[in-house]
Amino acid sequence: MPENMNILDDISHRRYNSLRGTWLLVSPHRTKRPWQGQQESAEKITLPEYDPACYLCPGNKRAQGDINPKYTETFVFVNDYSAVKEEQAEYKQEVNPEDLSNLLLRAESVKGRCYVLTFSPSHNLTLADLTPKQILPIIQAWSQVYTAHLSPASPLASVAQPPSLALANIPVSAPSAQYRWMQIFENKGAAMGCSNPHPHCQIWTTTGLPEEALQELEQLKKYRHEHGGKSLLADYAQLEIEKGERVVFQNATFLVVCPWWAVWPFEVMVISKEHKRSLVDLNDQEKLDFAEAIAEVTRRYDNLFQTSFPYSSGIHQAPLEGSDEEIEASHFHMHFYPPLLRSATVRKFLVGYELMAEPQRDITPEQAAAQLRDCGGTLYRKLL
Numbered sequence: 616m617p618e619n620m621n622i623l624d625d626i627s628h629r630r631y632n633s634l635r636g637t638w639l640l641v642s643p644h645r646t647k648r649p650w651q652g653q654q655e656s657a658e659k660i661t662l663p664e665y666d667p668a669c670y671l672c673p674g675n676k677r678a679q680g681d682i683n684p685k686y687t688e689t690f691v692f693v694n695d696y697s698a699v700k701e702e703q704a705e706y707k708q709e710v711n712p713e714d715l716s717n718l719l720l721r722a723e724s725v726k727g728r729c730y731v732l733t734f735s736p737s738h739n740l741t742l743a744d745l746t747p748k749q750i751l752p753i754i755q756a757w758s759q760v761y762t763a764h765l766s767p768a769s770p771l772a773s774v775a776q777p778p779s780l781a782l783a784n785i786p787v788s789a790p791s792a793q794y795r796w797m798q799i800f801e802n803k804g805a806a807m808g809c810s811n812p813h814p815h816c817q818i819w820t821t822t823g824l825p826e827e828a829l830q831e832l833e834q835l836k837k838y839r840h841e842h843g844g845k846s847l848l849a850d851y852a853q854l855e856i857e858k859g860e861r862v863v864f865q866n867a868t869f870l871v872v873c874p875w876w877a878v879w880p881f882e883v884m885v886i887s888k889e890h891k892r893s894l895v896d897l898n899d900q901e902k903l904d905f906a907e908a909i910a911e912v913t914r915r916y917d918n919l920f921q922t923s924f925p926y927s928s929g930i931h932q933a934p935l936e937g938s939d940e941e942i943e944a945s946h947f948h949m950h951f952y953p954p955l956l957r958s959a960t961v962r963k964f965l966v967g968y969e970l971m972a973e974p975q976r977d978i979t980p981e982q983a984a985a986q987l988r989d990c991g992g993t994l995y996r997k998l999l
């Protein structure tokens with residue numbers, strides 16, 4: 616380890632997040648405070664494989680009366696309580712430069728469609744319980760939903776030859792408009808506000824670019840422009856592989872790393888080593904490598920505190936519709952933001968200084984990566 620890294624282990628410092636263009640405060644010495652945490656016993660999952668009251672289990676009736684098919688792998692449907700809708704009243708802000716409302720009370724309408732995608736027919740499984748081969752159909756479903764929503768004008772559409780939604784086995788009609796962004800995300804665990812333990816994710820498509828996507832895309836475009844067309848995340852992945860200290864896992868296609876700029880204690884990024892713009896750039900073997908990376912992250916998370924580890928995760932990739940520059944600058948990756956800090960019950964809150972000043976963390980990403988490297992192997996629950 617270089618000498619200046621040793622210093623950063625002991626002193627408060629700020630780290631720059633080059634993907635977002637923001638800073639965070641790192642206070643590693645705070646973890647040397649005495650910790651009186653109790654050691655909890657390993658947690659078993661006692662949920663049934665099928666729950667007659669679950670709106671995601673095969674064959675069950677949902678809130679609006681639709682019946683789920685008896686699906687065997689994954690199942691996609693339009694969310695019965697979507698956050699954005701395809702049809703709504705038009706809204707256009709009047710343009711009057713003398714009116715302060717134009718400046719200070721801005722709004723724009725957002726249309727879109729929200730899907731729910733189940734990971735498995737089994738109510739009591741999580742990604743951590745699944746093998747890469749069992750995760751692969753989920754990635755294929757993500758890929759199909761994404762591809763079916765691509766703008767025909769996108770350079771990605773010619774690679775992917777977008778199927779219609781029906782061909783992609785998505786039992787819904789085509790959306791009424793071309794949407795710009797697709798956010799695939801999972802909230803896992805009650806700590807993250809997830810109300811149903813049945814393994815599933817959400818897929819929201821919207822007319823505009825949301826803030827996180829916009830901020831990252833600006834940084835990716837800037838780097839590409841300033842570094843002769845190179846990808847920030849390809850360069851970053853290469854650098855992390857050379858350094859090694861924040862690497863959790865890697866295979867031929869993907870790097871799993873606790874990023875230099877991690878805010879959450881055990882935050883992880885899954886980054887494609889080479890420049891891939893989106894799911895459509897991954898061939899079958901690369902999709903399986905992605906499945907393996909997800910399996911490695913989620914199993915290590917559960918093993919870390921011997922609990923079903925809560926997190927929010929999400930995929931960032933090229934917009935469904937965008938300029939060639941936006942699409943070429945995009946670099947496929949996945950974030951995992953877990954709230955747990957020292958045990959199954961001690962969680963980190965983003966409060967106080969984090970809300971008022973900037974994010975702050977105690978253990979360093981290097982320490983977090985070392986702990987996650989050490990807890991691979993069999994899922995703890997299988998040994999109970």
Ligand SMILES: [Zn+2]
Nearest residue numbers: 669672738813
């Ligand atoms: Zn269920």
Ligand SMILES: [Zn+2]
Nearest residue numbers: 831931948950
């Ligand atoms: Zn991202």
